[in-house]
Amino acid sequence: MPRTESVVTVFISSPSxxxxxxxxxDSVxxxxxxxxxxxxxxxLEPIMWEIHSRPAFGNDPQDVLNDQLPDDYDVFLGILWGRIGTPTPRAESGTLEEFEHAFERYKNDKDSIELMVYFKDEGIAPSKTDPEQLAQVQKFKESLGEKGGLYSTFEDASSFESSxxxxxxxxxxxxxxxxxxSQNEAKEISKPDSNVAKDVDISESEEIELGFFDYLEIYESQMSDMNSTLNVISEATVKIGNLMNKRVDEVNALEESERGGKPARKIVKMASDDISRFALALKQQLPLYSSARREAFDALSNALSLYGDFGDTEPDNLEQLDSGLNSMLNGASGAKASLIGFRDTIANLPRLSSELNRAKRGAVTQLDRMLDELDGTESTVKNILDSIAKMR
Structure with missing residues (x-):
């Protein structure tokens, strides 16, 4: 029997x-x-200039793309980072021209199109930074709020994929x-029997496809690993904080004549060792947390992609996911606030010796990396919570 499917076209707009x-x-x-x-x-059918355009001439390159690419797509999906793109005679860049065209459609008929805009929030090497381009990206980001838009941010490739x-x-x-x-956006097409048979062949191949509950089990396991890692880091942070206080008390207990001599240098050496051990503990936990984060959100996003199999028959699953994610968000935010404060404390320690300076640099580096991981956790969790809210 032939079967039908609705094609939802997604226009992809972005600078280079x-x-x-x-x-x-495209892979997702x-x-x-x-x-x-x-x-x-x-x-979903992505509309991308790499695939849907051909060499031709027009008033300008963007004009050629405007003429060749369909303008009746269902979803506009924009992605930006450090560049706004190349100016056109009609807009500050091709990406902005494409967005404004989509936004005009939205203003005329809010049901005719979905607008989704993503901003990459990852550092850019100074040699590759264009301040003017970056300023235009920020200006565009701010303008979305004025237009009533809600954008999403992501920290890295893994966060983007999961979100x-x-x-x-x-x-x-x-x-x-x-x-x-009654669906104006989707275009129905018929699928012949041969494709159905091909699907059966795939499902019977050696690679067993995971199901909704399989992905949830992976997600819960990896979330447990994330929480365990955060607990280890939290304990290490409390321990180094106590040790730092102890070293301060030891310095204060010295006689005035001793504070510039060997006893003081010994305490500074012990403080340096304390900080270095803390940095090593962070370095050991970071890859564990990073791996668990990627696998947890990858599994959860895969589970959500299969939620349509149940429709509205399993609402408790979404409620439980929402509760667990909010707990993770609160935990990550609390850990982040604590680590930011401790990072500032470490960074502001006086430069008393080369050993202490080296230990400070190592600890600050690991703390920055952990803060980046927590930023990625926060942005991904918020994006997934937003998706869950829309599924209810």
Whole structure:
């Protein structure tokens, strides 16, 4: 029997500095389509200039793209980082021109298009930073709030992939609930029997596909590992804080004549060793936390992509996920605040010896890396919580 699926077109707009994210997006869409084609009857079709344009002439390069790329797409998805793009005769960049065109459609008919904009919040090497371009990106970001828009941020490739998968999953839930007969955005196509047979062949291959509860189990296991790692780091931070207080008390207990001599240098040496051990403990825990974070949110976003199999029959699953994620968000925010304060304390220690300076530098480096991981946790959790809210 032939089966039908609704095609939801997604227009991808971005400057050239996020090519890696465009590849991730294409990969995630292909992965989700393999699931949704059968369970939700939906397929996402990315509209990308790399695929849907050809060499031609016009008033300018963007004019050529405007003429060749379809303008009746269902979703506008923009990605920006440190560049706004190349100016056109009509806008500050091609990306902004594409956004303004999509936004005009939204203003005319809010049901005609979905607008999704992502900003990469990762450091840029000074040699690759263009202050003017960066300022224009910030200006555009601020303008979205004035237009009533809510954008998403991500810290790294893993955060983007997990957030994107979760957001597209909530989008799929919306389109799967729209009657095909009244759906203006989706284009129905027939799938021949041969494709159904091909799906069966894939499911019977040696690679066993994981299901909703499999992914939840992985997510819960990795979340447990994340919490365990945070506990170890928290204990190490409390311990080094107590040791630092002890060293201060030892210095204060010295006679005035001793504070510039050997006894003081001995205490500074012990403080340096304390800080170095703390930095080593952080260095050992960082890859464990990073790996657990990537696997946890990857599994959770995959689970959400399969939620359409249940529809509204398993609302408790979303409630439990929401509660667990909010707990993780609170824990990450608390750990972040504590580490920021301790980082400032370490960084502001006086430069009393080369050993202490080296220990300070090592600890600050590891603390910065851990803070980056917590930033990634916060942004990804917020994005997934937003997707869960839209699925209810």
């Amino acid at each position: 500095d996020v090519s890696a994210e465009r590849e991730i997006l 869409v292909n992965e989700l389509n393999r699931t949704w084609s059968r369970t939700l009857g939906i397929r 994107l998968r979760a957001h597209l999953s909530s989008l799929a839930q919306k389109y799967s609930g729209i009657s095909r007969s």
